[in-house]
Amino acid sequence: MFDDETIDYFVVVNDEEQYSIWPARRDLPTGWRAIEPARSREECLNHIEQVWTDMRPKSVREAMERQSVQ
Template sequence: MNDGTHRYTVLVNGAGQYALHPEGAEEPSGWLAAGFGGTEEECVAHVDRCWTDTRPAHLRRPAGAGHA
């Protein structure tokens, strides 16, 4: 059980998906720090505010976007 003392970093991947990762641990391939860290509760609240549409990024783009 997390007692609130563990710290996490919020990560984001190329599909715009978010994950919590133990602070200080090497980021997995394909994931980058999203610029937020804190307790699990703080990070989950941040992700909830930022990631309101959980579909992968390519499904969130408007029809025709990205076509030349």
């Protein structure tokens, strides 16, 4: 389903700021929201590659930042 180049996808993100793609014709899964209009799979993956530069979940990044300040 996620490798079909003939359908449009959303770039989706969850509360932990983790990114994925989701077929535009399907309801979004609970806990995820679309952040851009639907577009081609390649465009979505390119966008994710540009913006998701730190793969750690948000809670882990914040915990590590708190530790480094102490």
